[in-house]
Structure formats: C-alpha cells, structure tokens
Amino acid sequence: MLLGLGIELSPAHFLYTGPLLTAMPALAALTMGPVGTLSAAAGALGVSLTTTTMHHAWGDTQIYSNLLGLLVVSAASVMTSNAMCNRRQSELDQIRRIAVAAQEVILQPVPARLGPVRTSSLYLAAETGAQIGGDLYEALPTPYGVRVIVGDVRGKGLAAVRSAAAVLSAFREAAHYEDELMAVMNHCSAALRREHSGPDDAVKDCGDDHAEGFVTALVAQVPPGEPVVDVVNFGHPPPLLVHNGKVHELAPTSPLPPLGLEEFVTDPPAKAESYPFAVGDRLLLYTDGVIEARNRCKDFFALPEAIEAVHARTTEEFLGQLHDSLIRHTEGHLTDDTAMIVLERADV
Incomplete structure (x- = not known):
C-alpha cells in the first residue's frame, strides 16, 4: 500500500497501481487474521479513493472496475481468513485437550x-x-x-x-x-x-x-x-x-x-x-x-x-x-x- 501510494504521489503516477492494491487483502489474509485483513482492505480502498480524487479520475470505467474488484477480493479474503482462524483454533483446542490428558496420565x-x-x-x-x-x-x-x-x-x-x-x-x-x-x-x-x-x-x-x-x-x-x-x-x-x-x-x-x-x-x-x-x-x-x-x-x-x-x-x-x-x-x-x-x- 505504501508503494502504491508513493507511485500515485510521484511523477510516475501514470503507472497503474490498481492490481497492486487489489492484491493487498488477499496477502493479508495469509497471516493477519480477519481484523488485519479488513484493515488492509480498508487501507487499500483508502489509497484508491484518495489518489482517484487527487487526479480527478472519477468517471473512468477502469476506476470503477478496480474498486469493484477490490471490494470482491476484500470480502473473499475476510471470509477465508475467518475460516482459517477457526480451523487453527479448533486444532489448537484439540492439542490442548491432548496435553491435559497426557498430564493427567504422567x-x-x-x-x-x-x-x-x-x-x-x-x-x-x-x-x-x-x-x-x-x-x-x-x-x-x-x-x-x-x-x-x-x-x-x-x-x-x-x-x-x-x-x-x-x-x-x-x-x-x-x-x-x-x-x-x-x-x-x-x-x-x-x-x-x-x-x-x-x-x-x-x-x-x-x-x-x-x-x-x-x-x-x-x-x-x-x-x-x-x-x-x-x-x-x-x-x-x-x-x-x-x-x-x-x-x-x-x-x-x-x-x-x-x-x-x-x-x-x-x-x-x-x-x-x-x-x-x-x-x-x-x-x-x-x-x-x-x-x-x-x-x-x-x-x-x-x-x-x-x-x-x-x-x-x-x-x-x-x-x-x-x-x-x-x-x-x-x-x-x-x-x-x-x-x-x-x-x-x-x-x-
């Protein structure tokens, strides 16, 4: 997100950073959990809206396609991250139950x-x-x-x-x-x-x-x-x-x-x-x-x-x-x- 924001605020703002920002929620879902993924999605969306307003790019169909893709990827990433967290918690609870049983035996x-x-x-x-x-x-x-x-x-x-x-x-x-x-x-x-x-x-x-x-x-x-x-x-x-x-x-x-x-x-x-x-x-x-x-x-x-x-x-x-x-x-x-x-x- 910082890289995308830097490009948009630099003379190289003609480079298209939409795909870079769209990937942010998916990358965050790998390690950051639902809250972190939602924060990354909000940050990417904030950068997109800010730079679009600064460059007066509203009305360009590519901008709307980019925002729609970002929203879809964000929603899917949050749901995926939540499912991964639930699975990890279930596995951790099972390991703890095994540890307690082992302690009671030893x-x-x-x-x-x-x-x-x-x-x-x-x-x-x-x-x-x-x-x-x-x-x-x-x-x-x-x-x-x-x-x-x-x-x-x-x-x-x-x-x-x-x-x-x-x-x-x-x-x-x-x-x-x-x-x-x-x-x-x-x-x-x-x-x-x-x-x-x-x-x-x-x-x-x-x-x-x-x-x-x-x-x-x-x-x-x-x-x-x-x-x-x-x-x-x-x-x-x-x-x-x-x-x-x-x-x-x-x-x-x-x-x-x-x-x-x-x-x-x-x-x-x-x-x-x-x-x-x-x-x-x-x-x-x-x-x-x-x-x-x-x-x-x-x-x-x-x-x-x-x-x-x-x-x-x-x-x-x-x-x-x-x-x-x-x-x-x-x-x-x-x-x-x-x-x-x-x-x-x-x-x-």
Whole structure:
C-alpha cells in the first residue's frame, strides 16, 4: 500500500497501481487474521479513493472496475481468513485437550489424604502453553506406608517428558512390592537406562542429548504407626521440614548421584535416612525450579523464609501462599519447571 501510494504521489503516477492494491487483502489474509485483513482492505480502498480524487479520475470505467474488484477480493479474503482462524483454533483446542490428558496420565492429581498424612501438590511448567515438562512427582499409599517421589529430569522437551514418564511408571509399580526404598529407586534407575538405550531414535535426533540424560530424585516414606519419615536422596535439593513454625533442611549424610549416573560411584548404595515427623509437622518436597527462581535483580527465591512467612491451615493453602510468593518474586517469569508437594502428619 505504501508503494502504491508513493507511485500515485510521484511523477510516475501514470503507472497503474490498481492490481497492486487489489492484491493487498488477499496477502493479508495469509497471516493477519480477519481484523488485519479488513484493515488492509480498508487501507487499500483508502489509497484508491484518495489518489482517484487527487487526479480527478472519477468517471473512468477502469476506476470503477478496480474498486469493484477490490471490494470482491476484500470480502473473499475476510471470509477465508475467518475460516482459517477457526480451523487453527479448533486444532489448537484439540492439542490442548491432548496435553491435559497426557498430564493427567504422567502427573496424576495427588489425593488430599493418604493414610496418616494430608497432601497437596503444585506443578508449573516454564514453557509457554505447556502442561507438562521435566519435573515429576507422585504420592502413593502402599503396604509400607505413604511413599512419595519428586524428581527433575535434565533437559527439556519431549525427551524430558519421556524420561519422567519412565521413572514414574517404575516407581508406581515398585513402590507396592519392594520393602526398601533403595530397591524402589533401583527399579526407577533401571527404567531410565532402558529408556535411554531404547531403539527409538526419533527423539535422540531432536538435539536433546537424550542418551546422556539423568534425573535428580528424592523419595520419602511415612510408615504407619511411627512418627518418622524415611528419605533417600539422589542428587536432589533436600526436603524442608516445618516443625513448630521453624524450617529445617533434611540434608543427606551420604549423598548419592542422580539416577543415570550410578556408574560413577564405587561405594555401596546408602540406606534410607530417618527423621522425626510428628503430628502437625509439614514436609515440603520441591524441584530446583523453586530455589533457583530469580527476580529482576538476579536474587534467588528464599524458600525457607517464604515458608516461615506462611500461615495456612490446610496443605492446599500452604502451597497456594508459596505459589503467590514465588510469582511475586519472579514477577510471573519462571525460567524452569517448578514442582512442589507437601505432606502434613495428621496422626500416627
């Protein structure tokens, strides 16, 4: 349109710009949507009317033919653009429904009550429009008590989702028949190795370095009838225990490497470590997306201080207030997936 207007206002105005302006709505319909197409048509029509009036060309049959063609092309372009937008929206809605279904399979909602504990969970994917990512969690009632896992897969994208699904599937199966937490995690590690060495090369060719991935993970167990919690930590941020309003970090005395890197350790695997977990205590398991979240000044999110500032009666309110604090700190700009799950001891 600017080119046509420039020609009409220059000494080269004898050149016929009608076909150029008539094509504008059709070109706009390819990318600009109904509103943008209508705006382009209005602009082309405005240029045509302005230049026709300036050159006193009214009465020329070619001018009327040009305006009629412009109106016909504009109407057809607007209808075409509207149909394309409706089709794209329908496809996007279908993709979102599939994403929600996938999230419900991989990250199933945590029940509000599991045996002697009350639970609540929160997941935030950093990627815009994503429902799932590389973080994982699960809480299950088992014959050995309530067992919980939280993990973080190295990397992002489809490869991270596949690794998270493999670890969660192994945990959901082994948690019900293995009496030792270390044995449960051995199953998870084996599932991760099988996933990385699988025959499907489609994911490996996507540039995600699928074969070199690993998973930091932490598994906790609240046995029935005992005021303790057992923890095994595979290179994951340590859980935080809230007792009488004070936050205590449950750092492992025998650190273990992330799942997938066990071959670099020569010492025998450690056993689960037990910590007091009395009635009313809360245990927060989280991924590094929480503690590594930064504000515009590059300050990390102070999770222990944020927990001590929370005054919530329920676990859902507890996570809700932490979520609000995290969003305020980052101003809504998360750079990594974030997962949190909280356990509250209800009875022994």
